[in-house]
Amino acid sequence: MSNKFRVVLISSGVRQMLQSPEVEGYIREACKMVEGRAGNGYSMNVKKGKKRMVGRVYAYTDEAARDNYKNNTLLKALHG
Secondary structure (H helix, E strand, O other), rough: OOOOOOOOOOOHHHHHHHHOOHHHHHHHHHHHHHHOOOOOOOEEEEEEEOOOOEEEEEEEEEHHHHHHHHHHHHHHHHOO
């Protein structure tokens, strides 16, 4: 007894889902979490890309940039 099925993705529907407000909210919350773990001097932004929502956390001060360079702060905050 084998249950075979096939999944067909419609690219326009997938793109619409990846640009939806729900996905934007999820990405915004994830970026806020990483920004909070990283500490002072880090910032975030979320924007709509060509095919999906894009979130970015980055060092906006020189001190935070040095800290990230020496300690991999953003990477640790991402996996923290």
